[in-house]
Amino acid sequence: MDPLIIVALMAVGIGAGIIGAIFGLGGGIIFMPFLTIAFGLGAIEATAISLIGIVASSVGAASIYVRRGMSNVRLGLLMEITTTIGAVVGAFIAAYLSNWMLLCIFSAVLIYSSLHMMFHGERISEPPDVEDNMSFTYYDENEGLDKRYEVENVRGGLALCTVAGAVSSMTGVGGGAIKVPLMNLFMHVPIKVASATSSYMIGITAFSGAIIYFLNGFVLLDYAAGMAIGAYIGSLIGTKISRNLKSASMRKYLAIVLIVIAILELSKAGGLI
Amino acid sequence: MSESNLIFSTLRITVISGIVILAIGLLLSEQAYGEKIMWAGVLVLICSPLLGVLVTYVVLIKERDWFWVKVASVLIAVLSMGIILSLLKV
Numbered sequence: 235m236d237p238l239i240i241v242a243l244m245a246v247g248i249g250a251g252i253i254g255a256i257f258g259l260g261g262g263i264i265f266m267p268f269l270t271i272a273f274g275l276g277a278i279e280a281t282a283i284s285l286i287g288i289v290a291s292s293v294g295a296a297s298i299y300v301r302r303g304m305s306n307v308r309l310g311l312l313m314e315i316t317t318t319i320g321a322v323v324g325a326f327i328a329a330y331l332s333n334w335m336l337l338c339i340f341s342a343v344l345i346y347s348s349l350h351m352m353f354h355g356e357r358i359s360e361p362p363d364v365e366d367n368m369s370f371t372y373y374d375e376n377e378g379l380d381k382r383y384e385v386e387n388v389r390g391g392l393a394l395c396t397v398a399g400a401v402s403s404m405t406g407v408g409g410g411a412i413k414v415p416l417m418n419l420f421m422h423v424p425i426k427v428a429s430a431t432s433s434y435m436i437g438i439t440a441f442s443g444a445i446i447y448f449l450n451g452f453v454l455l456d457y458a459a460g461m462a463i464g465a466y467i468g469s470l471i472g473t474k475i476s477r478n479l480k481s482a483s484m485r486k487y488l489a490i491v492l493i494v495i496a497i498l499e500l501s502k503a504g505g506l507i
Numbered sequence: 508m509s510e511s512n513l514i515f516s517t518l519r520i521t522v523i524s525g526i527v528i529l530a531i532g533l534l535l536s537e538q539a540y541g542e543k544i545m546w547a548g549v550l551v552l553i554c555s556p557l558l559g560v561l562v563t564y565v566v567l568i569k570e571r572d573w574f575w576v577k578v579a580s581v582l583i584a585v586l587s588m589g590i591i592l593s594l595l596k597v
Contacts, residue, residue, distance in 0.1 A: 235536065286549060290526065293555045297518035300511050307514060307563050308575045315582045322589045325596070367574050437556035442586055444553040446593045455545040456536055459529040462552055466526045 235456045239273070243460035244467075246272075247287055251468020255295035256476045257488050258432030259410035260288040260440065261465060263495055273457070282447035283458045285440045290462040292437040294469030299430035302477075303373045306427055309385060310434040313413070316392045317439060320399025328404040336405050337503035340412075341496040347415035348492040351485045359384040359422045372427050375477050383424055391421040399439070409436050411495050414488065425481050425488070510566045517562040518555060525552030560586070 246268045254261030262284045269280035299305040361369035361384040368385040385391075398412040410432045417428035447453055476484070525548050532545030564579040 240533065286553060289553050289556060290522065293518055293522045293552075293559070296556075296559070297515050297522060300518065301515035303511055308567075308578070311560070311563065311575070311582050312578045315578070315585050318582070318585045318589050322592055325593065434559070438560060438586070441553055441556040442589050442593075445590060448549060448553060449594065453549055455542055455549060456533060458549055459533045459545050462529055462549075463526055463533070466522065 240456065240460040243273075243457060244464035247290075247461045247464020247466075248468035248471070250287065251291040251294065251465040251470075252472040252475065253468075253491065254288070254291040254410070254465070255433065255469040255472025256429070256479070256484075257410070257491055258295075258414050258429030258436070259491070260433075260436040261291045261468075262288050262409070262440075263411065263498070265461065265465075267498070269457075269461075275454075275457070278447070278452050279454055279457075282444070282452045283454060283461050285444035285447060286453065286458045287461040287465040288440040289437055289444055291465035291469040291472075292433045292440065294466045295473050296430070296434040296437055298470075298473040299433055302375065302430075303371075304426055304430035305434045306370055306372070306423070306431045307434060309370070309417075309423070310431045310438075312388075313392060313395045313417075313431075314435050314438050316395040317399035317409070317413070317435065318442060320396035320401075321403035321439065321442070323396075324400030324403035327400075331404065333405065334503040334505075336401060337499045340401055340405055341499045341503070344411055344415075344492045344496040344499075347419060348489040348496070350419055351415065351489040351492075356418065356425060356481060356485060357422050358424055359386050370427075372424065374424075374426065374481070376480050381424065383422065383427070386422045387420055391416060394420065402439075403443075405499075409439050411492060415492070418485070425485050426476070429476070429484070429488075510570065513566055514559060514563055518559045521551060521555035521558050525549070525555060557586075 250261030250264035265284035265287050266280055269275045269283055296305055361382050368388060371380055371382045374381050394416055402409040414428045414432045417423040418425050528548030528551055529545055532541050532548050535541040567576045567579055
């Protein structure tokens with residue numbers, strides 16, 4: 235295979251890995267257009283490689299966030315239950331729904347989340363005096379403090395995760411783009427914990443998709459290798475950058491990223507790309 | 508080893524092993540066995556999140572954190588069902 239293609243794949247992987255690791259997005263939103271448009275791959279091959287890139291970037295980031303005490307692995311496991319159920323249901327009903335409509339709904343949700351993040355401050359709830367299963371602490375490296383928080387609206391959050399799982403398995407994007415705002419805006423999880431937890435969860439979601447493609451022999455190994463190596467390097471850079479970001483600026487940047495994703499998806503829905 | 512260190516080390520070691528194996532496979536891709544090495548690398552890499560869940564599960568059991576052990580058990584059951592259903596569908 236042409237070494238230039240491998241280098242290009244690594245470069246895309248690094249870029250996607252950085253953004254994915256900072257915001258807990260995985261990076262599929264960047265991998266897919268490059269793989270299909272720039273590298274001319276079919277949807278199945280592109281999805282398979284993208285999922286492997288997502289595993290590399292999200293696990294690369296999650297491992298570091300777990301050590302820093304920023305990923306809430308318990309909450310991640312809980313929310314992953316309904317996400318997985320949603321993803322399985324989504325895969326079965328995808329054939330009956332039109333994709334452009336889903337993309338429009340998905341974009342509308344992103345735009346709403348983005349505007350909310352831009353114009354409203356972060357709401358974090360203090361845990362009750364007698365701590366329960368949903369009281370947690372994380373260490374904010376930027377401020378050098380231990381911070382306590384209480385996860386709110388757990389049932390509603392779990393229900394919405396089913397929808398998020400279904401939408402992302404039907405459209406192929408958006409696991410993290412929906413889950414991070416959902417955790418931050420609706421469940422009052424601090425943004426840094428939300429994105430670090432999302433990285434941990436996305437790895438699990440991507441695993442259950444990737445293993446199917448892998449077992450069916452749909453993975454172009456050299457492409458996947460180049461992309462995964464790049465994505466892993468990118469995730470290491472991303473976790474370094476996120477360490478120095480303040481929560482407020484992180485929400486602002488995420489709001490911009492969400493708008494860009496929404497525009498990309500709307501142009502896909504309109505048949506422009 | 509503390510809870511987060513164990514999960515961290517598991518994720519870290521498997522993801523790095525996967526990436527290193529992939530890099531070796533890529534360098535040897537001209538050889539006949541290069542493909543096989545990359546195949547192994549992809550397998551190790553994509554199984555790293557699963558291993559992370561399993562280690563988290565063991566950690567929770569050791570800590571006797573039963574509420575979260577229940578949560579993790581349900582997740583493992585749901586993941587297995589999801590994979591079986593998808594394999595049947597393809």
